[in-house]
Amino acid sequence: MTGLRQQHRRRIHEAISEAAISLFMERGFDEVPVAEVAAAARVSKPTLFKYFPTKEDLVLHRIADHQGEAAQVVRGRAPGESPLEALRRHFLEGLARHEPTTGLNDHPRVVAYYRLVFSTPGLAARVFQYMATDEAALADALAETTDRLTAELLAGQVLSAQRVLARRSWEALVAGRPIEEVEREAVSAAEHAFALLGA
Structure with a gap:
């Protein structure tokens, strides 16, 4: 069960990041509010911040890895x-x-x-x-x-x-x-x- 939960969390994490990076590339980092990223990823804003504490983390987690x-x-x-x-x-x-x-x-x-x-x-x-x-x-x-x-x-x-x-x-x-x-x-x-x- 733990393995399934981890897979689910990874999928959500990746979906949020992909939505964010696509929007930022299209319109610019400063032009896209976090609420719009959450909507594009189909999660709530509090859920987004559980996975990514700051807006910058939406992009830079790939470097932080x-x-x-x-x-x-x-x-x-x-x-x-x-x-x-x-x-x-x-x-x-x-x-x-x-x-x-x-x-x-x-x-x-x-x-x-x-x-x-x-x-x-x-x-x-x-x-x-x-x-x-x-x-x-x-x-x-x-x-x-x-x-x-x-x-x-x-x-x-x-x-x-x-x-x-x-x-x-x-x-x-x-x-x-x-x-x-x-x-x-x-x-x-x-x-x-x-x-x-x-x-």
């Missing part, structure tokens, strides 16, 4: 693999899968999603809050292998580098360049970035 990922990569790395090498490998694997968080995904809905996030000041600011939380978690994981200052500096540099790399790939795709060409450049840029970090 990846919170703590870098710290998990460091802690779950293979024996003998350095933290930086594990993070490099993980990012390159993400590029190979065209993981949306790497910026290398040309599906029209993914491209439009990131346009919505980057062009809405409230959403962009909230992304930086997520990054700060991620940075602290990564610093904690790295501090298990080195001194605290080095851990904090490296965490900030790694996540900033990944943000720059993702933004470059997304902008190249928005400009209409073929994904195969962008992917080659993205892999080369990632190798360059992690080589700099390693130095």
